[in-house]
Amino acid sequence: MSERVYLGIDLGAESGRVMAGRFDGTRLQLDELHRFANGPTNIAGTLRWNLVGLWKEILIGLTKAAERYGDSIVSVGVDTWGVDYVLLSKTNEVLGIPYNYRDTRNEGMMNVAFSRVPKAEIFAQSGLQFMEINSLYQLLAMQKEHPDVLAIVDKFLMIPDYFHWLLCGSRVVEFTNATTSQCFHPTENNWAYDMLNKFELPTEIFPEVVTPGTQLGTLRDCIMKETGLGKIPIVTPPTHDTAAAVAAVPTEHTGKANWAYISSGTWSLIGVEVQDAILTDAALKMNVTNEGGVDGTYRLLKNVMGLWLVQGCKRAYEKQGRVYDYAELTMLAEEAEPFRSLVDPNDHPFLHPDDMTVALQQWCKDHSQPVPETPGQLVRCALESLALKYRNVLEGIQELTGETVEVIHIVGGGSNSDLLNQFTANACGVPVITGPVEATVMGNLLIQARTAGEVESLSEIRKIVRQSTESRRFEPQNSSEWQTAYERFCQLLK
């Protein structure tokens, strides 16, 4: 078979890329066409996304794609982080500069929501974990602060849907990302209209929801002219980056929740794949999430604060003029004393602190532990705490499914951290298999290839990922030290 090329636009909270995937029917090879920085911009004390800037970079990437691959390009699709959205007027004007989910307007909005609709009812109608970043609380903050803008909204699109609109004019929301909003019903397979009505949110703004793999349209003429691309189809991947990454986990298992994944990056999303959302009281109590996956599967998982903790330390040192790269920070952590101090990575002070090093230190002080002072001590504290949190989440998830997890697949950029990979195997007591680093973009591209008829099923997608990438295995070590540390960690969670 001759090589066919798919384009994946993959935007993360820290950086974005335009990637080409060359597929020969057996293997997918990636080519990074363009990479650019991303991050929130401070606008009058609020955090916003610069979508125009991102779009400009995407156009540069698409132009490079046209130059390099021309007529071999089959289709293009966009994935990004979840929960954030763009509001369009009737005439497709963007209403307000889209917010970044870490903006402080969401603080306290969960309690406001619970005073209007009971927490258990919100869970029953959304299946989602309670996090103040969810679109629902962002919309409620908007209802309070900007009712004038909300009143003229015609359509709610999530960030990748908006880029699809820019590419082809479609005004739909893709399923996997819709399920991150906490506005989507997990069993009715539609927006949670009853709950949204109770919040007096305008239900007519929520558009049609389409499944991953749907062809949304073809490239706008003006973009063809600007980039040199042909009239290619726009095919929506699983637009939620975590959903795309889970689709590309190279597991051979199917149908059983006996393997777990960690999609590791700014966040660590840890969980299992299930056939139906789990909406029991126990799930509510554990504050786990049911996010939609490919082919109607659900991702039963929990958000753990992830490498954001280390990124925050790195940024804090940079502000002081001390520049470290991740490899240096990891080496210093490796040399530091084990289990000196531990934190609950998911505690609120770590969501958006002014200085992550100070936040970690304060937490340790407040919990009567030695205060981490050096970069090595701080990063070791972050990584050990993450691994212990993974165990804690996995124990809960296994209770919910009744299945024993036998192996953990770590995918995404965080799988490059061998120290965290080993800590994870040690803490959880099961082997860890790492890779691919590029799971998200592979999931994006291979769902497009499936729409083009080149791939048949989710298990074939995973087989192609196995054939295209190398993985590594980490066996658990030092189990008794980690057991003692885990007991200490559980005390700190109380």
Ligand code: LFR
């Ligand atoms: C990971 C991710 C998580 C989501 C968080 C915020 O990039 O998409 O799954 O909870 O970002 O959107």
